[in-house]
Amino acid sequence: MKKRILFAVLGLLIVVAVLAGVKALQIRTMVDHGKKAVLPPDTVTTVPARSDSWETSLSAVGSLTAVQGVTVAAELPAKVVKIAFVPGAKVKRGDLLIHQDTSVEEAQLPGAEAQVTLTESVLARNVEMLKDKIVSQADFDAAVAGHRQAMAQVETLRATIAKKTIRAPFGGRLGVRQVNLGQILREGDPIVTLQSLDPIFVNFALPQQELSRLRVGLPVGVTSDGLPGPAIHGRITTVNPLVDAETRNVQLQATVANPAETLRPGMFVNTAVGLPVRQKVLAIPATSVLYAPFGDSVFVVADDNVVKGGKALRQQFVRLGEKRGDFVAVTSGLKEGEVIVSTGVFKLRNGQAVVVDNRLAPPFKEAPRPENN
Incomplete structure (x- = not known):
């Protein structure tokens, strides 16, 4: 019985050894094939x-500002009786924007003009009478002063009417309307913004180390993330003679043509100053x-x-x-x-x-x- 068990165990060990040898041979064959295998190119x-x-260039982030830009405001307090502009429209210099109430001044103007006519006649008579020594020099001087005061009163009324007739100080693009018909404006109350957009200024700064290579007339390319397309070109028009003591940067200003008015004041842009030396x-x-x-x-x-x-x-x-x-x-x-x-x-x-x-x-x-x- 013991011999049978011994032979069975021995046979089992032989089978296991044979299987292990076969598996080891297979693994070795696979490894050899792997070493010889070449991946396709x-x-x-x-x-x-x-x-x-x-082209050598110097890059910086700049900000756009209008060549001329203001908020048109009232000079004198009065009621708005006419609004003559359309918000966002383009206007020329001298175009009427709003008209304030000038009824009081217009009512006083004919009387002031009549006073001018009267004092002018008195002055003319006094000139002739002074030659004949009928009036004294003091009376003549009083007549001259009276005539000048009458003329000054007329000019004051006309100036007041002109200030209440508000016109565009320069050509440009209007902004949002900030007044309403019938509104009583105080001195300095805003009416509308006015910006001249073509051309437009680009303000940016570069390190002081580059100051020796910068000069007026160098080309500047302007791009913006909000404006796809090629760069808009301009030229440096101002190099600030003062270097900022805190940042050690020099401020520059370029003028860029903007006929399509795609560039607007307040936008930030990427600027690249082209230098004459190529690398x-x-x-x-x-x-x-x-x-x-x-x-x-x-x-x-x-x-x-x-x-x-x-x-x-x-x-x-x-x-x-x-x-x-x-x-x-x-x-x-x-x-x-x-x-x-x-x-x-x-x-x-x-x-x-x-x-x-x-x-x-x-x-x-x-x-x-x-x-x-």
Whole structure:
């Protein structure tokens, strides 16, 4: 009985050993196949690193202000009897905005004008009588003073009527109406805002280190997130002679044409001052860069040492500079003419075999204009 149990256990151990050997042989075979297996090459698009000449510019955030902008207000207290403007309309210099009640002044004006006529006649008679010494010099001087006082009274009434007839001080675009018909205005009460929009000023600041390169007449490009499309161009018209003692920045003002009135006072914009000196850069598409916390890199396409005539990737760390459109400048780590992968770098690895196919390569531009804009 004991011998049977012993033979059974021994047979079981032999079966287990045979199965373990077979499984180990299978695993070893799979490992050998895995080591010898070669992944198929991935298809990539490429572009050579090229040298380019970029315009040097200084960027800053600016604010728009009107060349002329005021809130038209009442000079004298009176009731509004006529509103002659439409809110938001464009007006010319001298256009009537509102008319205040001038009935009292208009009623007093004929009497004042009659007094002028009377004093003028008296003065004319006194001139003749003074020649014949019929009147004294004192009476003549009194007649002259009376005539001047009468004329001053007429001019005062006319000036009051003119001040209550409020007109546009310059041409521009009106804002929201702030008065109503029949409203009694006090001195200084606002009526409507008036802004001259074409041209328009752009105020911005740059560090004092750039002061030596700044001068009146340099071109300025203005863009805004709320205004899609190309930059609006103008020129620097003022360089402030005073440097801010707190920020060490110098204030600048540019004048920009605004015929479509798309730029409005109070908006913030991005400004770029174009400098006459151009810089040479090594430009690559921004999509060629694999961004990572430990360093940015690109994949250089080189000859494969394993497959004759094949291509493989070499990961190269680079240092980046200024961005412009679809391109970014490389300051170090890459040489001109080296071919790099232009798209899909996030899925690649160092040493990977690739096949180049540029038929689907996207176009890269310094000033792209996406279709959905």
